Amino acid sequence: MVQRKWFVNTSSDIRQTLAELPEQDPRNFNGFLLDLAERPERIANVTVESLAELVCGNYAVIPVFNVRSDAGQLYTYEYVSWRYGSMSGVKGLILLENHERITHFIVLKGEKFATGKVEDDSVGGYIDLNVDGVTNLSQRIEKEIQQELGLPELVLKGDTILLGEMATDPGMTNNRPGLFIAILDVSLARQLESAARDPDERELRGEVCVYPIGRLQEVVRQSQDSFFLACVAKGWARGIFDGIFR
Amino acid sequence: MVQRKWFVNTSSDIRQTLAELPEQDPRNFNGFLLDLAERPERIANVTVESLAELVCGNYAVIPVFNVRSDAGQLYTYEYVSWRYGSMSGVKGLILLENHERITHFIVLKGEKFATGKVEDDSVGGYIDLNVDGVTNLSQRIEKEIQQELGLPELVLKGDTILLGEMATDPGMTNNRPGLFIAILDVSLARQLESAARDPDERELRGEVCVYPIGRLQEVVRQSQDSFFLACVAKGWARGIFDGIFR
Structure with a gap:
């Protein structure tokens, strides 16, 4: 993940939040982190620029990204993941x-x-x-x-x-x-x-x-x-x- | 919502977060709030005690509740909603x-x-x-x-x-x-x-x-x-x- 451009562009506060997600059972977020590391940086016609926000429940998590469309528009996209990742x-x-x-x-x-x-x-x-x-x-x-x-x-x-x-x-x-x-x-x-x-x-x-x-x-x-x-x-x-x- | 027991038991900080959710288009959370107000306080064998946390993306939101089971166990339950509510x-x-x-x-x-x-x-x-x-x-x-x-x-x-x-x-x-x-x-x-x-x-x-x-x-x-x-x-x-x- 540390080699991803979006990760490099992400604020140190949010990188810290990622680093502090629990790694140990029963509350580990490892599946989520694995999926996050594997996400492409280009999705259709948008480039993922940075992680703008990361809000977490105990089981669910919402990563909010800053993205840029090929037409030059800047906005956010977000999704919801279980801490287990996608194959839950x-x-x-x-x-x-x-x-x-x-x-x-x-x-x-x-x-x-x-x-x-x-x-x-x-x-x-x-x-x-x-x-x-x-x-x-x-x-x-x-x-x-x-x-x-x-x-x-x-x-x-x-x-x-x-x-x-x-x-x-x-x-x-x-x-x-x-x-x-x-x-x-x-x-x-x-x-x-x-x-x-x-x-x-x-x-x-x-x-x-x-x-x-x-x-x-x-x-x-x-x-x-x-x-x-x-x-x-x-x-x-x-x-x-x-x-x-x- | 203000008459709900769980709302009365919720910290003033989180009540404030609820009160400050955008009400105006294009970013209103009104559908989510309507659903939240209508949720039962008893769900199967658990009683909803209070809202423990409310974390929000721009579109999705995770309310985390403190609940008590009939067997006396205390834990949290959470769900994910669009800001539009359930009929999105x-x-x-x-x-x-x-x-x-x-x-x-x-x-x-x-x-x-x-x-x-x-x-x-x-x-x-x-x-x-x-x-x-x-x-x-x-x-x-x-x-x-x-x-x-x-x-x-x-x-x-x-x-x-x-x-x-x-x-x-x-x-x-x-x-x-x-x-x-x-x-x-x-x-x-x-x-x-x-x-x-x-x-x-x-x-x-x-x-x-x-x-x-x-x-x-x-x-x-x-x-x-x-x-x-x-x-x-x-x-x-x-x-x-x-x-x-x-």
């Missing part, structure tokens, strides 16, 4: 299967602090590698499914289908969680509906909803959950729902 | 039609400041009512389509299909733009491909890509754009692609 976590769709036929899908519901409302939600969360004995993406996905569905152990039907990353809101943030579809055996359905969701002390309460797959289009029409909707689109494009819907 | 804008999918048959769809591509990368993008943007003579949502959508596709005038086939709102990333932000599908006549295709995108000085360069509808599933498999993916899922659930795909 995973979110996915859980399907249930009976003898290789998809029979159900799962939606979580819970109040979200950001919106202050009950939201449809998808299974997943921060990636938190090196926590809970998790060292790679597939393990993290399996741990999230197990925790959020409240299952004592997890047996997936086949491999988790990795659907690539999703830019949640690239006008606002660099956040880019991974998407997945995972398939469980339908015999778990009863256990799921009675399970307490997520034992994590710091997560808000929520519930697990199991729907017959025939209601997928109805639930999609009502859902406001970007992760769920994106996973359904990806699943449809891969033919996962062929034979269920026209 | 609209994003949608544009389809082209030839004699009532869908023939093409449109994807934008452009570099995004937040990610520093070329991203798939959807038509739309901030809602900015009372700008460009726009006073309601449908007018805003039409103005965005016209601007971003570089069309001198806009003739939609039928009404814009409003798909409701989408929570882009409710673990991070209250942002909740509206989604839509709009249909244009295929005769515009050539004009679209040669058009310069968006005359807005402050938007980054981008391009308009027109694909035959038969390539929709292929493009969905590769896309990382939450808005595009959500609109496709909603369109599929409404039967808009019936007869084109199994």
Whole structure:
């Protein structure tokens, strides 16, 4: 980062703020700093001149840059990052299967602090590698499914289908969680509906909803959950729902 | 807001910061303040005790709250808001039609400041009512389509299909733009491909890509754009692609 022109042009106060960001768990900003160092200095028709401001919450951070357009205009551009950086976590769709036929899908519901409302939600969360004995993406996905569905152990039907990353809101943030579809055996359905969701002390309460797959289009029409909707689109494009819907 | 318990418990410094947020265009934070005043003081199993910190960029803002869980734990929760508040804008999918048959769809591509990368993008943007003579949502959508596709005038086939709102990333932000599908006549295709995108000085360069509808599933498999993916899922659930795909 120290070789970046924008960094050299940044005031010593703000460079100091960058230098003082926590490096140690559980509050490290290392992912954010890695992304920041890798950002290009030219983006489309603007040149990034310096970091004008850096404002931080405990989890989120807003870097505000001075930029210059090719037409010579000076203004600021900013974005929001998690302190984890852009690849912050995973979110996915859980399907249930009976003898290789998809029979159900799962939606979580819970109040979200950001919106202050009950939201449809998808299974997943921060990636938190090196926590809970998790060292790679597939393990993290399996741990999230197990925790959020409240299952004592997890047996997936086949491999988790990795659907690539999703830019949640690239006008606002660099956040880019991974998407997945995972398939469980339908015999778990009863256990799921009675399970307490997520034992994590710091997560808000929520519930697990199991729907017959025939209601997928109805639930999609009502859902406001970007992760769920994106996973359904990806699943449809891969033919996962062929034979269920026209 | 002044009657909220959390507001009463908030330090006078931070109350002062709230009071000093710009109220006048073009930099007003009124949408953010309206949302803030309407937030519940109980969210799931936590009580919001006070605003611990308020850090602001020029467009984005992070309110950090002290909260208390029912189990008696004290910690902070935070979220990110645009200064416009949660209903910040609209994003949608544009389809082209030839004699009532869908023939093409449109994807934008452009570099995004937040990610520093070329991203798939959807038509739309901030809602900015009372700008460009726009006073309601449908007018805003039409103005965005016209601007971003570089069309001198806009003739939609039928009404814009409003798909409701989408929570882009409710673990991070209250942002909740509206989604839509709009249909244009295929005769515009050539004009679209040669058009310069968006005359807005402050938007980054981008391009308009027109694909035959038969390539929709292929493009969905590769896309990382939450808005595009959500609109496709909603369109599929409404039967808009019936007869084109199994």
